[in-house]
Amino acid sequence: MTDLAIQIDGLRFAWKGNAPVLDVPAFTLARGERLFLRGPSGSGKSTLLGVIAGVLEADAGKVSVLGQDLASLSSSARDRMRADHLGVIFQMFNLVPYLSVVGNVTLPLKFSAARRKAVGGDAEAEAKRLLGRLGLTDEALLERRVSDLSVGQQQRVAAARALIGAPEIVIADEPTSALDADARDRFITLLSEEAARTGAALLFVSHDASLARLFDRAVDLAEINRAGVKA
Numbered sequence: 001m002t003d004l005a006i007q008i009d010g011l012r013f014a015w016k017g018n019a020p021v022l023d024v025p026a027f028t029l030a031r032g033e034r035l036f037l038r039g040p041s042g043s044g045k046s047t048l049l050g051v052i053a054g055v056l057e058a059d060a061g062k063v064s065v066l067g068q069d070l071a072s073l074s075s076s077a078r079d080r081m082r083a084d085h086l087g088v089i090f091q092m093f094n095l096v097p098y099l100s101v102v103g104n105v106t107l108p109l110k111f112s113a114a115r116r117k118a119v120g121g122d123a124e125a126e127a128k129r130l131l132g133r134l135g136l137t138d139e140a141l142l143e144r145r146v147s148d149l150s151v152g153q154q155q156r157v158a159a160a161r162a163l164i165g166a167p168e169i170v171i172a173d174e175p176t177s178a179l180d181a182d183a184r185d186r187f188i189t190l191l192s193e194e195a196a197r198t199g200a201a202l203l204f205v206s207h208d209a210s211l212a213r214l215f216d217r218a219v220d221l222a223e224i225n226r227a228g229v230k231a
């Protein structure tokens with residue numbers, strides 16, 4: 001078993017008809033490591049996460065997730081890999097508005113037998129435990145539709161959804177920009193503690209360099225990416 005969660009060699013990616021966004025000779029994320037990846041708006045952070053998650057295909061190079069070369073997998077195998085091993089907190093959260101808080105958190109279990117197995121019998125109890133760890137304890141709130149929640153509350157729901165079933169890798173795409181500084185720090189600390197508890201690697205991207213102190217390691221996208229950034 002590889003001790004790397006993510007390994008990138010010679011990755012290149014360009015959006016169709018555009019100059020390259022990513023030219024990354026080498027990048028690794030160890031299992032269990034909590035890494036902060038900083039880059040200005042438009043520098044390619046979300047694009048890189050899309051390639052790592054297997055939703056965007058590299059033009060060249062090798063991207064391995066938990067030792068599996070993504071290019072060697074069929075698209076359905078990539079979907080399974082993502083569902084089983086990756087928890088993603090999206091920039092806009094991507095919660096399902098008509099589902100309750102608990103319904104949103106347990107959603108990944110519908111797509112992954114591995115994560116169902118990791119949770120064991122009571123998915124709802126595990127969802128509530130995670131939400132409690134992230135600071136959402138009000139029972140009445142947990143039965144509400146997510147569309148009725150504040151942004152900070154929605155962010156915690158998105159984090160619990162990413163963490164449920166203990167995926168080996170948790171990816172967070174700048175999920176804190178709507179929060180004030182204290183709430184943001186608290187959120188990242190809780191997310192990081194939960195990732196540590198399950199041994200998940202955490203890859204957290206943001207434009208805000210002040211968050212770097214909350215992580216094991218911090219990398220500037222410009223350090224690993226040779227593609228020129230055009231505003």
Ligand SMILES: Nc1ncnc2c1ncn2[C@@H]1O[C@H](COP(=O)(O)OP(=O)(O)OP(=O)(O)O)[C@@H](O)[C@H]1O
Nearest residue numbers: 015016021039040041042043044045046047048207
């Ligand atoms: N679907 C797309 N089609 C074409 N170009 C795209 C697409 N998505 C992103 N881009 C371009 O790729 C570049 C990198 O965008 P990306 O969203 O990866 O940056 P980012 O660092 O995540 O930015 P932000 O911090 O604002 O979210 C930008 O120039 C952007 O315009």
